[in-house]
Amino acid sequence: MLYTGRLILVCLVAVVATWCRSSGASPSCSPDKLARYRVSVRTFWTRDRFPKHFPEWRPQAQWSKVIGRSHSKGYIMFREGSPASEGVRMFAKTGRSDKLDDGGGDEIILDTFTAPSALTGAARTQAQFFVDGNHSRVSLISRMIPSPDWFVGIDSFDLCVNGNWLDSITIEADPMDAGCDNGFTFTAPNWPTDPQGIIYRIKSNYPSHPASSFYYPQINRLPTIATFQFIKVKEYDQSLGGRGQASDPIVKIEENIVKVLNGDTDNDREVQLEMEQQRREQEYNNYKSVNESQLSVSNGTSANLVSNTNKDALMDSIMKSYHVRKHKKAHRKSKYRDCRVSDWSEWSGCSVSCGIGEMQRRRQIIKHPRGAGKQCPPLQETKWCGSAKDCPQDRFKW
Structure with missing residues (x-):
């Protein structure tokens, strides 16, 4: 010094x-x-x-x-x-x-x-x-x-x-x-x-x-x-993690909370609907099985034909149910995705024409995160700009 x-x-x-x-x-x-x-x-x-x-x-x-x-x-x-x-x-x-x-x-x-x-x-x-x-x-x-x-x-x-x-x-x-x-x-x-x-x-x-x-x-x-x-x-x-970087934590947190809550609510609703549908299908299949058993006792030939027909129908139903569950499972997996953001914009002009100000640049969310996906990075960066060297002498009040 x-x-x-x-x-x-x-x-x-x-x-x-x-x-x-x-x-x-x-x-x-x-x-x-x-x-x-x-x-x-x-x-x-x-x-x-x-x-x-x-x-x-x-x-x-x-x-x-x-x-x-x-x-x-x-x-x-x-x-x-x-x-x-x-x-x-x-x-x-x-x-x-x-x-x-x-x-x-x-x-x-x-x-x-x-x-x-x-x-x-x-x-x-x-x-x-x-x-x-x-x-x-x-x-x-x-x-x-x-x-x-x-x-x-x-x-x-x-x-x-x-x-x-x-x-x-x-x-x-x-x-x-x-x-x-x-x-x-x-x-x-x-x-x-x-x-x-x-x-x-x-x-x-x-x-x-x-x-x-x-x-x-x-x-x-x-x-x-x-x-x-x-x-x-x-x-x-600037209260930042590094020079020239800033985030909008309030907006980001609010968006994340809304997305997470919506995701959980929709997911719970889908699970409940699928469980209810499977319960109804099971009850219907049980009902059909009882009727078919009674029919096979009263008429063996017809029972065998009906039984074979019902077996084919039951296999078709199982396969359809399998494809439906597979589709729903894949749909549920799509709920878990990482955030995607755009490239940075150009730096804005300095916030002041005289003195020390800030310049900012931003990027947008292309896809919001879902479930346990990777959260969005900061959407805004800030850095110092300007100088008081061109300011008039009376820019400050003593």
Whole structure:
């Protein structure tokens, strides 16, 4: 975990204490869990704290807009000890942010956010953004105005600790030098560093040049010039077995109950009707057997003819009954079948035009299950979509 600043307040004290002591990798947050955070940026660039060369006009001490990204581990906005990218270099020197690319698209960047600029050295500004289990880190940057190429920022701070989202945390930020301008004072002219240097932290005794606007050798460290407070606003959970999958359990359960009940009722009714028919046939055959026996006693020849005829008729009846029972048995077996579903439909459009929404796809039941047949799989899948990067600044109410 990397960040540019000092940790001063954590609501989850016990969890973060363990996290800070541990050097190993901590469990990540579930990719099905989404969290919305508010970042509150407070600046303290005042004459009382930083009297040396304090700029009061042309222009007065102020801050650019705050530009942030929530992202995966693979994204780097800036990194202390490394050269600044072209986008960071341009932003630190001129305030232009169009060169700050997203560095890989939606697979790496989840959300792009900005907070309004501050027209005074001591001010407060804020923004909101989303993170999820695959994009749990946040980076942001704000330029000091006026300055050669100085800024404050956070580098890849992970808001997920031991599988849980931090409730609240505040980080102190030190001024940073982008390493692309040789100026020592707030209002120094542009003297490009050639070759370009690395990004480094400005301290009370470094750079150790008496002309430096932040050179205060009589103190151990500079006063706090800015803080970044992250507050969890809300958590969202798809409550799914896996990423991007959803089911409609209420509908599925209701359909299954109806089908099972209907199947049992129809089956019981068929069994009762067949038993009743067999009972009647048995009674009729018994009645015929008694009459035939009486007839054979009174007239042997006729009895033999009738008996042979009745035997043939009885065999025909047995065979017919056998075929009927076989047909009914096969019909009963057809009550036990697996569910069959169609192919997935195309993904729907995103549910929102601004912010984090959902996309869905569905499939239909071709044949419902019967009896002990295999039940239907989920009929709907859902996955996250969208981003707040294109949202207007006033999309949230503070």
